[in-house]
Amino acid sequence: MDFNFGPVIESWRFLADGVRITVLLSLSVAACSLTFGTLVALARRYGPKWLQAILIFYIDSMRAIPVLVVLVWFYFAFPIATGINLPPFLSALVALSFNLTAYVAEIVRAGMESVRPGQVRAGLALGMSTPQIVRKIVLPQAFVRMMPALGNVLTLTVKDTAIAAVIAVPELMRRADAIAGQTYTPVEVFSTVMLLYFCIIFPITRGVDIVYKRISFLGRS
Amino acid sequence: MTIATAPQTAATVLQYRDVQKLYGDFVALQGVSMEVKKQQVVCLIGPSGSGKSTLLRCTNALETIDGGEILFDGVRLPKDRTAIRKVRQRMGMVFQNFELFPHKTAIENVIMGPSTVLGLSDEASRDRAEALLKKVGLADKAKNYPANLSGGQQQRVAIARALAMEPEVMLFDEPTSALDPETIGEVLNVMKALADDGMTMIVVTHEMTFARRVADHVVVFERGEIIEQGPPKQIFEAPTTARTRDFLGHLGWDG
Ligand SMILES: Nc1ncnc2c1ncn2[C@@H]1O[C@H](COP(=O)(O)OP(=O)(O)OP(=O)(O)O)[C@@H](O)[C@H]1O
Ligand SMILES: [Mg+2]
Numbered sequence: 178m179d180f181n182f183g184p185v186i187e188s189w190r191f192l193a194d195g196v197r198i199t200v201l202l203s204l205s206v207a208a209c210s211l212t213f214g215t216l217v218a219l220a221r222r223y224g225p226k227w228l229q230a231i232l233i234f235y236i237d238s239m240r241a242i243p244v245l246v247v248l249v250w251f252y253f254a255f256p257i258a259t260g261i262n263l264p265p266f267l268s269a270l271v272a273l274s275f276n277l278t279a280y281v282a283e284i285v286r287a288g289m290e291s292v293r294p295g296q297v298r299a300g301l302a303l304g305m306s307t308p309q310i311v312r313k314i315v316l317p318q319a320f321v322r323m324m325p326a327l328g329n330v331l332t333l334t335v336k337d338t339a340i341a342a343v344i345a346v347p348e349l350m351r352r353a354d355a356i357a358g359q360t361y362t363p364v365e366v367f368s369t370v371m372l373l374y375f376c377i378i379f380p381i382t383r384g385v386d387i388v389y390k391r392i393s394f395l396g397r398s
Numbered sequence: 399m400t401i402a403t404a405p406q407t408a409a410t411v412l413q414y415r416d417v418q419k420l421y422g423d424f425v426a427l428q429g430v431s432m433e434v435k436k437q438q439v440v441c442l443i444g445p446s447g448s449g450k451s452t453l454l455r456c457t458n459a460l461e462t463i464d465g466g467e468i469l470f471d472g473v474r475l476p477k478d479r480t481a482i483r484k485v486r487q488r489m490g491m492v493f494q495n496f497e498l499f500p501h502k503t504a505i506e507n508v509i510m511g512p513s514t515v516l517g518l519s520d521e522a523s524r525d526r527a528e529a530l531l532k533k534v535g536l537a538d539k540a541k542n543y544p545a546n547l548s549g550g551q552q553q554r555v556a557i558a559r560a561l562a563m564e565p566e567v568m569l570f571d572e573p574t575s576a577l578d579p580e581t582i583g584e585v586l587n588v589m590k591a592l593a594d595d596g597m598t599m600i601v602v603t604h605e606m607t608f609a610r611r612v613a614d615h616v617v618v619f620e621r622g623e624i625i626e627q628g629p630p631k632q633i634f635e636a637p638t639t640a641r642t643r644d645f646l647g648h649l650g651w652d653g
Pocket of ligand 1: 446
């Protein structure tokens with residue numbers, strides 16, 4: 178069997194731009210999920226009962242529905258249901274964030290619960306208010322403790338962005354598919370894509386590991 | 399050896415009247431009445447599970463009481479959250495497990511109260527923290543994280559953290575129980591110095607030598623009740639109840 182990497186090499190700019198969009202989408206989704214996941218976790222713990230009930234339902238449903246279905250729903254059903262048309266990139270951002278926020282919320286909740294009650298008591302004894310205690314004592318320690326789990330979510334995010342290809346977001350997978358189709362070199366193209374995903378994700382995993390080893394004492398009470 | 403005694407006419411800082419505390423139907427405190435005068439050191443002793451920590455936690459409203467009343471400076475402990483916080487700001491608490499904030503350096507731990515709660519400027523709270531770390535003998539460890547301090551050093555930082563609020567009374571819950579024997583002394587010395595400075599203190603402790611030498615008043619707990627209280631001389635040399643004698647005997651205390 179002969180390999181022909183010509184098409185891959187010729188269209189490297191095209192693929193590199195796909196990598197750029199994959200990374201951009203991943204970082205945007207990660208930032209949104211972290212922000213909203215933290216807010217959901219806080220609302221679930223300190224919010225009114227009715228809100229807690231809604232959020233529990235939301236989290237449970239996101240764990241029960243495939244992320245691909247959520248994505249397709251946001252791109253094809255949401256505009257018809259609401260009259261709001263989102264471009265592909267934004268649809269993918271919203272759908273993936275909507276899904277991952279639920280997972281991040283669960284991680285943040287577990288992280289906050291893992292902080293010793295004595296830490297909260299120490300804050301209370303100083304006369305701090307609950308919001309101050311959450312912001313200055315519980316969350317910082319929880320985030321240190323959550324680092325491995327959050328790093329995991331970040332790698333999941335990068336992998337999940339590949340499904341945005343189905344709604345024509347011009348990210349890495351979509352572009353690879355286009356080149357493979359036009360040049361009939363699926364083996365070369367998709368092998369390259371595997372390697373590229375690995376090159377994005379591997380440093381994240383190792384990096385999180387290394388950083389966590391160095392700072393885990395900040396969360397150890 | 400001198401036994402410091404507070405003047406009998408001193409104002410009452412804390413007054414407990416028939417305090418009761420329940421956990422479900424378990425009675426953790428029952429009819430506890432005692433008082434703490436200004437500049438007094440009151441030591442609470444008694445077997446494990448007798449309610450000593452519970453009484454401390456009720457004192458700064460970390461726990462609510464189910465009967466009786468606690469007066470701080472003549473005023474009943476409030477129910478309102480904001481008012482409770484105001485009361486807590488006037489009391490310092492030191493825990494058995496230190497409970498330093500692990501993500502903050504020693505000096506940042508001490509700064510936490512003045513800057514977030516009292517709203518002091520960065521400079522003012524830093525100055526205060528530096529002075530307090532010096533006072534507990536840890537000026538050179540200001541930038542260490544708790545993970546890089548020994549138990550005794552952590553507890554001294556925790557004392558400085560509580561003092562940074564300039565409290566009117568300090569509550570110590572077995573401050574040396576989690577320490578290696580060789581570092582207990584440094585913490586007790588800091589506490590002794592505080593007492594000599596005239597700080598009002600309630601100390602839950604198993605350190606009978608400390609109670610004997612530093613306390614003005616000793617309260618013996620058993621099963622949520624006070625079984626005896628009085629000056630250390632009475633408690634340690636001539637206990638009036640057999641149960642106090644039993645408890646001290648168990649500790650190997652022979653006067
Ligand atoms: N949150 C709680 N829920 C139920 N029971 C509790 C709770 N806190 C304390 N207790 C019980 O109340 C009793 C008194 O506890 P407390 O911690 O005050 O004892 P202690 O005198 O401080 O003992 P130790 O010397 O072991 O610290 C114990 O029997 C304990 O099991
Ligand atoms: Mg206790």
